[in-house]
Amino acid sequence: MAVSTFPRHPSALSVRARALRPAERLCHATGLLLVLSGLAHLVVFAVDGGPWYGPVSWRKPVTFGLSFGVTLIALTWVTSYLRVGERLRTALLAVFAADCVVEVGGITLQAWRGVPSHLNMETPFDTAVSMTLAVGGGVLVVLLTGFAVVSFRRRPTGPAGMALALRSGFAILLVALASGAAMIARGVVLTRTGHQQAAYHSTAPLKPLHGVSLHAVLVLPALAWLLSRTSLSEPVRLRIVTAGVAVYSAAVVGAGIRAALTY
The missing domain is CATH 1.10.132 (Topoisomerase I; Chain A, domain 4)
Incomplete structure (x- = not known):
């Protein structure tokens, strides 16, 4: 009888063996919506035109929507191989998903307003958006660094x-x-x-x-x-x-x- 040689962890294996948990389904759905938002703004760019590069362009909602959406879906999947408690993982993924929405939402809002999203201190509202995006970026750094630390502290499962x-x-x-x-x-x-x-x-x-x-x-x-x-x-x-x-x-x-x- 063949025996698999890679390390097993019950919680990680159960994630892949069963149907997705509600939190995982929510993260996948949120990631898909962000991807669709990016693709929709690609159509907007094709219709409206304008520069592709620069601080004010449709490129930003396109690339950030696609990037954050794919990253959220990917992180939901790869963290199933990490040796981390399921409740903690669910909580961290929920925060990450919310932060992705805030980041893409702020960038998209400013694109429609025709002003830069990052480093924009021209008005109090622009400053508030810019600082929100900066704080959101800090949250992303903390969360992703935490997952990285977990991956090195305890050997991940998988093939x-x-x-x-x-x-x-x-x-x-x-x-x-x-x-x-x-x-x-x-x-x-x-x-x-x-x-x-x-x-x-x-x-x-x-x-x-x-x-x-x-x-x-x-x-x-x-x-x-x-x-x-x-x-x-x-x-x-x-x-x-x-x-x-x-x-x-x-x-x-x-x-x-x-x-x-x-x-």
């Missing part, structure tokens, strides 16, 4: 390569969080010193690094999961995941070098 994929994905995600924090910090300093336009453009060098590193926590675990559906042996699957981590890490390093040279 061959999943533990490596998750830990690598969360480690690379921390790069995305750090680059995002750096963009906000630099922009706030420039705004506070009276260089508003410079603040809007100061984030450009770090955007590729931020974007590339943001979705490793989805791509790498997805690779491990897809390989688990094949007939490849566990050692082979682990080697492929290791190679995938190396390639993704190289892409992040490349984006980091580019950011350093242009920052």
Whole structure:
């Protein structure tokens, strides 16, 4: 009788063996709505036109809707492999989902108003929106860092390569969080010193690094999961995941070098 060699954790396995819990269904539905919002604003851009880049464009509700929606769905899935209490995981996912809605909602609102969403202190309302987005970003950093710490403190469950994929994905995600924090910090300093336009453009060098590193926590675990559906042996699957981590890490390093040279 064959026995699986990867570590098992009852709560994580039960997440995948049973129907989704209400909180998970809610997170998936919320993520899907955010994705649809991003796609809808892509249609708005096609109809309305205007610049794709810059502090005021339809690009922001498109990219943020898609990115936050995919990230929420991905995080709901990958955290099922973490060794964390189900109630705590549910609570953290609920906060994360709410924060995603606030972030995308604020960005979308400002796009429809025709004003920048981030680093905008022109009016009291714009300041309130900008600060809300900044605080929401801080909440995201805390939550995602917490999940990353859990992944390293206790080995995640799953098929061959999943533990490596998750830990690598969360480690690379921390790069995305750090680059995002750096963009906000630099922009706030420039705004506070009276260089508003410079603040809007100061984030450009770090955007590729931020974007590339943001979705490793989805791509790498997805690779491990897809390989688990094949007939490849566990050692082979682990080697492929290791190679995938190396390639993704190289892409992040490349984006980091580019950011350093242009920052």
